[in-house]
Amino acid sequence: MKTVIKLGGHLFPCKPTPEKISAYAETLKKLRELGHRLIVVTGGGRVARTYIDAARRLGASEFTCDLLGIEVSRLNARLFIANMSEDAYPEPVTSLSMLLRAFETNKIVFLGGLQPGQSTNAVGVLSAEAVNADLFINATDVDGVYTADPEVDPTAKKLEIVRTDELLKMLLAKKLLAGSYALFDPVAIKLVERSKIPTRIIDGRNPANIEAAAKGKDVGTLIVSAAQ
Numbered sequence: 001m002k003t004v005i006k007l008g009g010h011l012f013p014c015k016p017t018p019e020k021i022s023a024y025a026e027t028l029k030k031l032r033e034l035g036h037r038l039i040v041v042t043g044g045g046r047v048a049r050t051y052i053d054a055a056r057r058l059g060a061s062e063f064t065c066d067l068l069g070i071e072v073s074r075l076n077a078r079l080f081i082a083n084m085s086e087d088a089y090p091e092p093v094t095s096l097s098m099l100l101r102a103f104e105t106n107k108i109v110f111l112g113g114l115q116p117g118q119s120t121n122a123v124g125v126l127s128a129e130a131v132n133a134d135l136f137i138n139a140t141d142v143d144g145v146y147t148a149d150p151e152v153d154p155t156a157k158k159l160e161i162v163r164t165d166e167l168l169k170m171l172l173a174k175k176l177l178a179g180s181y182a183l184f185d186p187v188a189i190k191l192v193e194r195s196k197i198p199t200r201i202i203d204g205r206n207p208a209n210i211e212a213a214a215k216g217k218d219v220g221t222l223i224v225s226a227a228q
Contacts, residue, residue: 002133003031003214004039006124008204010141012045012076018083025083027207028108031214032087038108039099039131040080041124048072066116073112073120080110096130103131121184125191125199136197137213138184139204144221145170158221164193165226184223192223199223 005028011020032038048069055065077092089107093099095114102109114123121138128136145167148156168189184201192199202209202220212219 001035001135001214002037002039002128002131003135003137004041004124004128004131004133005137005139005210005214006041006121007043007076008138008140009043009045009048010205011139012043012047014046014050016076016079021079021083024207024210025080027211028080029084029087031211032108034215036214037103037106037131039103039127039133040077040108040110041120041127042073042076042080042110042112043120044069044073044112045076047075063116066113066118070113070116075112077110077112084108096126099127099130118187119185121188122191125188125195125197128197129191129195133197135214136192136199137210138199138201139210140201141203141205142201143203143219144201145223160218161222161224163224163226164189167223189223193225193227196225196228 007024011024028038028040051068051072052065055068074092074094081088081090081092087108089102089105089109093102093109093111099109099111111123111127113120124138125136142150143158145159145162146156147159150156167184168186171184171186171189200213200220200222202213204210209219
């Protein structure tokens with residue numbers, strides 16, 4: 001089974017936690033042993049947002065802010081590679097052509113961002129499409145898609161399943177800036193729609209949820225293509 005996992009920025013605070021990285025790495029190793037062929041996309045986390053905020057205050061363009069976020073996300077990918085030894089491809093891939101070559105090694109392939117204007121969520125879906133993956137998992141800091149921000153609106157309800165067109169409507173009113181992508185962004189949603197790859201948004205704060213989702217358990221919110 002070919003599975004792509006996006007590890008959200010919650011996993012990467014200002015000061016990386018080796019114990020936490022190791023716990024997630026063990027889950028990834030276990031999935032590989034079970035026969036999963038894995039691609040893992042790492043977000044930029046708090047460090048990326050700190051750099052982006054500083055650059056923006058200095059008058060940098062959103063293009064430059066995106067470049068900073070990409071560089072930090074690749075550093076996070078290197079943290080996992082350093083921990084996983086022979087299980088991982090030895091460097092973060094930086095293009096889709098490199099991704100395809102690395103994937104053929106049957107190692108766990110890590111990458112961060114690829115290009116400005118594209119969130120790591122979009123990178124994850126695009127990577128899944130490139131290898132014709134069976135599943136894309138977005139491991140974030142909430143347990144699924146809600147009708148509103150659950151931290152702001154106590155009446156927000158979790159959705160067990162949502163179509164791409166419905167999710168897009170929920171996000172269209174938001175202004176998207178570098179480093180501010182929450183669950184998904186319009187580019188990622190449209191990629192899910194065209195690829196028809198089953199996508200789950202799960203609570204990635206517990207690595208056991210990643211394992212459960214990869215094994216086909218009904219966790220989080222399932223995003224399905226409106227084109228199906």
